[in-house]
Amino acid sequence: MVLSRQREPLELRDLPVPEPAAGQVRLRVLACGVCRTDLHIVDGELTRPKLPLVPGHQIVGVADDGRRLGVPWLGWTDGTCRYCTSGRENLCDEARFTGYDLDGGYAEYAVADERFCFSIPEGYPDLQAAPLLCAGLIGYRSLRFAGDAERLGLYGFGASAHIVAQVARDQGRRLFGFVRPGDDAARTFALELGCEWVGASNEKPPEELDAAIVFAPAGELVPAALAALAKGGTVVCAGIHMTDIPSFPYELLWGERGVRSVANLTRRDGEEFLALAPRVPVRTEVETYALEDANEALGRLRRGEIRGAAVLRL
Ligand SMILES: [Zn+2]
Ligand SMILES: [Zn+2]
Numbered sequence: 001m002v003l004s005r006q007r008e009p010l011e012l013r014d015l016p017v018p019e020p021a022a023g024q025v026r027l028r029v030l031a032c033g034v035c036r037t038d039l040h041i042v043d044g045e046l047t048r049p050k051l052p053l054v055p056g057h058q059i060v061g062v063a064d065d066g067r068r069l070g071v072p073w074l075g076w077t078d079g080t081c082r083y084c085t086s087g088r089e090n091l092c093d094e095a096r097f098t099g100y101d102l103d104g105g106y107a108e109y110a111v112a113d114e115r116f117c118f119s120i121p122e123g124y125p126d127l128q129a130a131p132l133l134c135a136g137l138i139g140y141r142s143l144r145f146a147g148d149a150e151r152l153g154l155y156g157f158g159a160s161a162h163i164v165a166q167v168a169r170d171q172g173r174r175l176f177g178f179v180r181p182g183d184d185a186a187r188t189f190a191l192e193l194g195c196e197w198v199g200a201s202n203e204k205p206p207e208e209l210d211a212a213i214v215f216a217p218a219g220e221l222v223p224a225a226l227a228a229l230a231k232g233g234t235v236v237c238a239g240i241h242m243t244d245i246p247s248f249p250y251e252l253l254w255g256e257r258g259v260r261s262v263a264n265l266t267r268r269d270g271e272e273f274l275a276l277a278p279r280v281p282v283r284t285e286v287e288t289y290a291l292e293d294a295n296e297a298l299g300r301l302r303r304g305e306i307r308g309a310a311v312l313r314l
Contacts (some may be wrong), residue, residue, distance in 0.1 A: 001106040001294040003053045006044040009295045010055070010106065018103070018111045020064075025114045027061025027069060032105030033130035034058075034289075034297045034310040036158065036217065037073070040241045041100060042298060049100050055294075056312070057098040058133040059105030059112070060126045068126075069117040070274075072133045074265050075102045076113050090141075090264035097264070106294050108314055118270045121278045131284045131309035132277055135159035137265045140273040142213045142238040143168060145262060149211030150174055153228055155201055156216030157186045157193075158301075159309035160238060163282055164213065165193040170280045176205045178221075180304065189307060204228055213238050222259060223248035231255035238262050286311045 001010040020026040038055045040046045059071035077084050077092040084092050098104045098112065120129045139160040146152055152168055154161045155178040165175055177190030181200035190198045197206055201221055208230035214221045215238050222245045225235045232255065240263075253259070276282075285308030289297040297310040 001054065001291060003042060003049065003055055004051065006042065006049070006051075010042070010298075012292050015054075015107065017109045020111045023113055023115070024111045025063045025069065025117060027059065027063055027071065027110050027112065029059055029061045029105050029108055029110055029314045030068075030126040031060045031130040031314065032056040032058055032312045033133060033135065033159070034294070034301060034312060035134045036301065037134070037240050038099065039298055039301055040217070043302075045241045046100065050102070053099070054103040054105070054107045054110075055099040056104035056106040057100070058130045058135070058311075059098070059110055060120055060130050060133070061105070061110060068120045069112075070120045070129065070133045071098055071105065071110065071112040071117055072137060072265060072270060073097050073099070074267070075116055087266070087268070090266045090269075095264070106291065106312060108291070116267065118274055121274055123278055127286050127288055127311050127313060128284045130311045131159050131163065131286060132274065132282070133270075135309055136163045136277060136282065136284075137269050137273050138238055138262060139164035140167065140276070141265055141269050142236045142262045145236045145260060146211035146213060146234060149209070149233065151176065151207055151210045151230075153178060153205065153209040153212035153225060154190070154195070155212060155214040155221045155225055157190045158215055158304075158306065160215050161213075162189065162193055162285060162308050165190070165195065166280055166282045167276065169194040176207075176209060178203070183304065185307065186304070209233060211236065214242075215239060217242045219243040219245035223252055226252040226257055226259065229257050231257065234258045234260060236260055236262060284309055288313045
């Protein structure tokens with residue numbers, strides 16, 4: 001499925017089977033998760049994709065030699081810059097991203113730099129493994145930036161929150177979920193995943209929060225989350241794109257509250273999270289779509305209709 005121009009639907013096309021360059025593996029794609037970032041690329045909110053582009057950065061595939069591998073968003077880094085040499089390859093200026101700078105997994109075959117691929121934990125079927133590769137990884141990195149917060153708010157109950165909630169409960173944290181006003185399906189889902197309270201995103205929780213993770217790409221949630229924090233708490237913005245954050249009184253930040261973003265992932269995040277997931281164990285809930293129905297999956301994601309994560313099945 002190919003994006004030729006932003007703000008237009010993907011097109012089903014026959015492409016040659018890609019040849020791996022030196023250091024790359026070729027994968028027959030088994031499953032590819034659909035991420036909100038894919039939607040930001042299609043909708044033009046991320047402005048510099050390679051075009052034409054095969055999107056998709058949560059690839060589970062089988063290599064020519066039979067290994068089952070996962071390909072995440074971070075597809076290549078220079079390995080030499082100030083960021084790469086200090087354990088922060090997620091911030092590399094020269095980084096190339098799967099399904100953005102490089103063709104991704106909305107296809108029958110993909111190639112990927114072997115150094116950036118992960119082994120998929122045994123026991124995870126292909127479809128259930130795919131959302132671990134971005135929703136899970138970025139969620140895990142976001143949770144790390146929430147520190148040792150006991151009372152954790154989750155704003156937006158999509159693919160990432162449904163995984164983070166399971167890890168956070170396993171760590172003994174108390175969860176407070178925030179969903180769009182009137183979204184009863186999301187509310188029920190958040191309660192099933194262990195939130196002790198679920199309210200609308202503009203509501204105050206019954207207790208102050210020690211941290212909040214904002215998954216929804218809505219800037220107005222940042223001051224709302226700040227207003228729900230105890231002193232010293234942090235708002236972690238987990239998405240790659242967000243609408244503008246409205247101005248807010250300094251009083252909301254005062255008391256050593258903080259706001260920070262989370263960008264991309266490091267390979268270390270991947271190794272840690274993929275080792276942790278089967279121990280929790282994280283169970284992903286997926287809606288599956290045929291490759292040619294990728295536009296329908298993106299449409300449902302855009303409208304907030306997906307329960308858990310959407311995954312293309314090859
Ligand atoms: Zn670098
Ligand atoms: Zn993603």
